[in-house]
Amino acid sequence: MTPEQTAIVLVGFQNDYFEPNGILRSVVEDNGGIDCVRAATLSLLRTVEDSQVMILSTPIQFTDDYSELVDPVGILKSIRECGAFRRDGPGGQTIAELEAMGTRIRHLPGKRGLNAFSNTDLEPVLRERGITNIVLAGVVTSVCIDSTGRSAHERGFSVTVLSDCTGGRTRYEQDFYCREVFPLYADVKTSAEIAAVLQGGRQALAIGGN
Numbered sequence: 003m004t005p006e007q008t009a010i011v012l013v014g015f016q017n018d019y020f021e022p023n024g025i026l027r028s029v030v031e032d033n034g035g036i037d038c039v040r041a042a043t044l045s046l047l048r049t050v051e052d053s054q055v056m057i058l059s060t061p062i063q064f065t066d067d068y069s070e071l072v073d074p075v076g077i078l079k080s081i082r083e084c085g086a087f088r089r090d091g092p093g094g095q096t097i098a099e100l101e102a103m104g105t106r107i108r109h110l111p112g113k114r115g116l117n118a119f120s121n122t123d124l125e126p127v128l129r130e131r132g133i134t135n136i137v138l139a140g141v142v143t144s145v146c147i148d149s150t151g152r153s154a155h156e157r158g159f160s161v162t163v164l165s166d167c168t169g170g171r172t173r174y175e176q177d178f179y180c181r182e183v184f185p186l187y188a189d190v191k192t193s194a195e196i197a198a199v200l201q202g203g204r205q206a207l208a209i210g211g212n
Contacts (some may be wrong), residue, residue, distance in 0.1 A: 013140030018093035139167035161188035
C-alpha cells in the first residue's frame with residue numbers, strides 16, 4: 003500500500019452524528035466511542051495531510067422536504083421523520099475540523115442512501131487518480147461502512163476498515179463487525195497501523211528516489 007494509490011474515504015462525519023446536540027447522536031449509544039472515532043480520525047488525517055494520500059468525504063444530505071426519498075424504509079425513514087441531515091441546516095454540515103482542512107479534503111455530494119458509491123462521483127474520482135486501496139472511516143459501522151466496504155470490494159478495490167475510526171450503534175456491534183464481518187472482504191487495522199504502513203511507503207519512495 004503506497005500513499006499515491008490510497009484514498010481515505012470519510013463517511014458520515016456530520017454534525018447530526020458527532021455534535022452533542024446532533025439529531026442522530028443518540029443512535030450511537032456509546033457516545034464516548036464516537037468521540038474517540040472523531041479524535042482518532044482527525045489524528046490520522048493530520049498524519050497524512052502532507053502526503054499523497056487522497057482524502058474524500060461523502061456526506062449524506064437532503065432538501066428540507068426530503069423529496070429525494072420515495073417510500074423510504076428503515077434508517078432512511080427514521081432520518082426523514084426526525085429531520086436529520088438537512089442540506090441547509092447545521093446538522094447536515096461537515097464537522098468543523100474537516101472543514102478547516104479546506105481543499106485538502108475533497109467533498110463528494112450526492113449520497114442519499116447507505117452506500118457512498120451510490121449517486122456520487124466516488125468511483126470515477128478514484129479511478130481517475132489510480133487509487134487501488136480504500137481506507138474507510140466513519141459511521142455507522144453496520145450500515146454505511148459495511149455497505150460501502152462491500153461495494154468497494156466488489157468493484158475491485160482493496161479495502162481496509164479502521165477499527166478505531168469507525169463507530170457502531172453499540173460497542174458489541176462494533177466489535178462483532180470488526181471481528182466477524184469485515185475480515186470476510188477487508189483488512190481491519192487501527193489508525194496507528196495504517197499510518198505506519200503509509201509512512202513506510204513514503205519512506206520507501208524517498209529512498210528509491212535517491
